[in-house]
Amino acid sequence: MENVAPLGPVYQAGTLSGNPVAMAAGLKTLELIQVDGFYADLAKTATSLVNAIAALADDVGLAFTTNQVGAMFGLFFSAGPIDGFDAVMGCDTQRFNHFFNAMLDGGVNLAPSPFEAGFVSAAHGAAEIDATVEAARWAFASVVSSE
Structure with a gap:
């Protein structure tokens, strides 16, 4: 010492x-x-989550896109693609803010900025993904009903 x-x-x-x-x-x-496959499993979980969320947005007719690399993802209220500064600055931040707060009300804590990434971890299993998708279903409905 x-x-x-x-x-x-x-x-x-x-x-x-x-x-x-x-x-x-x-x-x-x-x-x-x-453990063999650890990172592949994380990526698979993230893919499942972002695909389900994107499908829900599509179901209610919202312009929405996702980006994902491995276990990291972004959620954007835009027709996309999000491939640079100008594209991300064109996102609908008001809709994201409404979505963020509705998700929080539904028990899901996302990053509060539309420009921050989300992550899944080894602690996120099927039950957590299902709960997040259900919260997103309610959150998208809330966004649509507020317009």
């Missing part, structure tokens, strides 16, 4: 550094990501 600041030359800091719960979670994460 004599090498760690303030006594020594090595600076070390962090909110959860050395916290036993954070260390256990980190070790478990390292174990999980080594």
Whole structure:
């Protein structure tokens, strides 16, 4: 410990550094990501989610598109494609804000900005995806009824 600041030359800091719960979670994460197919399964879960959400938007006639890379996705109120700054700036942020709040009311916490990405994790199974899709069904209906 004599090498760690303030006594020594090595600076070390962090909110959860050395916290036993954070260390256990980190070790478990390292174990999980080594399982064959881990990342492919995450991508499959994300694909299932974004395809279902896009289909719901289509069902109610909303201009909507999604982008996805692996477990990361974006939801955009636009006819799409979203392929650059100008395209993303052309999205309907009012509709996104309404959708975001309706999803929150439905128990799903998305990023509050239409320009932020969403993610699925190993904790998101079929039940969580189904609940998210049902919340989106209600949220899209709420967006349409508000117009």
